[in-house]
Amino acid sequence: MFVAFSLVLFQSADPRAQPPRHLALVGGMLLDGYETPPIHHAAVLIEGNKIVQVGPAAEVKIPADATVIDTSGRTMMPGMMEMHAHLAILGHGDYGRWFPWLAEHKGQFPPERILEISAKQLLMSGITAAIDLGGPMRESLSVRDRIAHGDIPGPRMEMSGPAIAHRAGPPGPGASLSLLAGTGITSPDEAAQATEDHIKQGVDVIKCQVPLSYEEYKAIVDAAHKHGVKVHAHLYSESELADAFHAGVDVLQHVGSAGVPLYSPALVKEIVDSGRPVVPTAAHRVFVWPATLDFPERLQNPQLKKDFPPEIYAEVQDSLKDYRWLRYFNTTDRQMFFGDAGMKQWITSGAVVGMGTDSGTPMNFHIDALWREAKAFVDHGMSPQLVISALTRINSRIYGKPNDLGTIEPGKLADVIVVDGNPLFDIVALSHVETVVKDGVVWKKDGVFVDAVKSRRTSQDEN
Numbered sequence: 001m002f003v004a005f006s007l008v009l010f011q012s013a014d015p016r017a018q019p020p021r022h023l024a025l026v027g028g029m030l031l032d033g034y035e036t037p038p039i040h041h042a043a044v045l046i047e048g049n050k051i052v053q054v055g056p057a058a059e060v061k062i063p064a065d066a067t068v069i070d071t072s073g074r075t076m077m078p079g080m081m082e083m084h085a086h087l088a089i090l091g092h093g094d095y096g097r098w099f100p101w102l103a104e105h106k107g108q109f110p111p112e113r114i115l116e117i118s119a120k121q122l123l124m125s126g127i128t129a130a131i132d133l134g135g136p137m138r139e140s141l142s143v144r145d146r147i148a149h150g151d152i153p154g155p156r157m158e159m160s161g162p163a164i165a166h167r168a169g170p171p172g173p174g175a176s177l178s179l180l181a182g183t184g185i186t187s188p189d190e191a192a193q194a195t196e197d198h199i200k201q202g203v204d205v206i207k208c209q210v211p212l213s214y215e216e217y218k219a220i221v222d223a224a225h226k227h228g229v230k231v232h233a234h235l236y237s238e239s240e241l242a243d244a245f246h247a248g249v250d251v252l253q254h255v256g257s258a259g260v261p262l263y264s265p266a267l268v269k270e271i272v273d274s275g276r277p278v279v280p281t282a283a284h285r286v287f288v289w290p291a292t293l294d295f296p297e298r299l300q301n302p303q304l305k306k307d308f309p310p311e312i313y314a315e316v317q318d319s320l321k322d323y324r325w326l327r328y329f330n331t332t333d334r335q336m337f338f339g340d341a342g343m344k345q346w347i348t349s350g351a352v353v354g355m356g357t358d359s360g361t362p363m364n365f366h367i368d369a370l371w372r373e374a375k376a377f378v379d380h381g382m383s384p385q386l387v388i389s390a391l392t393r394i395n396s397r398i399y400g401k402p403n404d405l406g407t408i409e410p411g412k413l414a415d416v417i418v419v420d421g422n423p424l425f426d427i428v429a430l431s432h433v434e435t436v437v438k439d440g441v442v443w444k445k446d447g448v449f450v451d452a453v454k455s456r457r458t459s460q461d462e463n
């Protein structure tokens with residue numbers, strides 16, 4: 001608190017204030033988040049936490065005091081944004097086992113620690129902003145705020161807390177932590193009240209989850225919009241989609257991945273015409289499942305072992321040892337049956353399609369969920385450039401910060417990543433994130449985590 005206070009004074013009043021720090025990323029190809037040709041051998045100049053100059057390196061004047069990161073031979077692009085994450089889960093195979101395990105081990109691993117692990121994984125994967133749609137209230141808000149203060153690594157976060165839903169959640173140990181926990185509403189009035197309560201507690205977005213009636217959606221939307229808060233709905237079927245859309249829900253989550261027949265052209269047209277976004281979360285069952293059958297070794301990605309404490313790694317591995325029979329994948333055959341057509345319906349519809357993954361769900365790790373989603377879209381006909389735009393510029397609209405995030409241009413907040421290779425040629429280059437800059441701060445460089453928390457503390461001690 002004291003630090004933040006003195007910083008404000010320093011910036012606003014002190015005539016001895018030092019000029020803001022400069023950081024320059026120089027040499028690589030630049031994708032700016034628009035569907036325009038890349039700038040080759042480009043440079044991005046950052047002052048403090050803002051982008052101030054962008055262009056061919058020969059034309060960008062780099063101040064002598066700037067810290068320069070050589071990006072030659074690589075690709076620079078806006079930080080990716082994840083529109084559907086769950087920080088309370090890490091890819092463990094079974095919620096019914098994970099949350100009781102957490103409750104049992106909370107002395108050793110306070111639940112907040114799990115959210116911290118997820119947040120760091122997302123940031124190291126090049127994700128500089130994310131929306132968590134379902135997690136424990138206190139821990140979610142605390143982790144969001146600690147990230148925002150620079151105390152722990154993670155993306156900028158919008159948090160929903162527990163879903164507004166009929167279900168109250170599973171009974172038993174760990175229930176309050178479970179992302180299956182809901183508010184247990186039974187009427188439109190209660191839905192409105194739960195929405196108000198969530199907003200009062202400090203959530204950024206509202207997540208609501210089927211089954212809900214049209215009147216309940218309407219009550220939630222009206223209550224949320226009074227406070228300028230967006231509503232995301234988790235839904236599948238035609239009638240659920242129609243009810244949520246007509247009630248004014250802002251973001252339609254999971255459509256196109258749900259194992260249901262195609263939506264009627266009339267409803268799709270209405271959604272397209274409205275400009276309201278859909279986030280299909282296409283990959284989490286339909287593509288993660290065959291990818292694992294093809295290459296079960298992905299479950300032992302060495303990064304997971306590095307990121308998880310040994311006990312958590314062992315528990316996650318054990319939960320996945322019979323992954324073919326996990327209950328979570330019971331409906332996957334049906335989802336795969338409709339998967340390709342469902343996805344193509346949205347890709348070819350002209351709808352605003354955002355990118356989110358349900359990351360953290362079984363076998364859907366925070367370290368690879370988003371590039372797998374991107375690959376699924378490219379494999380189904382979306383151009384790599386449009387996919388990159390969706391991950392960045394379009395997602396910044398869903399996130400509600402289109403003027404600050406999502407593209408690389410002067411005046412925007414400095415969320416920039418560097419990937420090895422050319423994602424326009426092979427979108428899987430997005431899995432090779434070498435450098436991550438968030439809010440002008442370097443959190444990863446040359447593939448290695450940079451402890452910006454520690455270096456900030458050290459420089460404060462020296463001052």
Ligand SMILES: [Zn+2]
Binds near residue numbers: 084086133134358
């Ligand atoms: Zn979800």
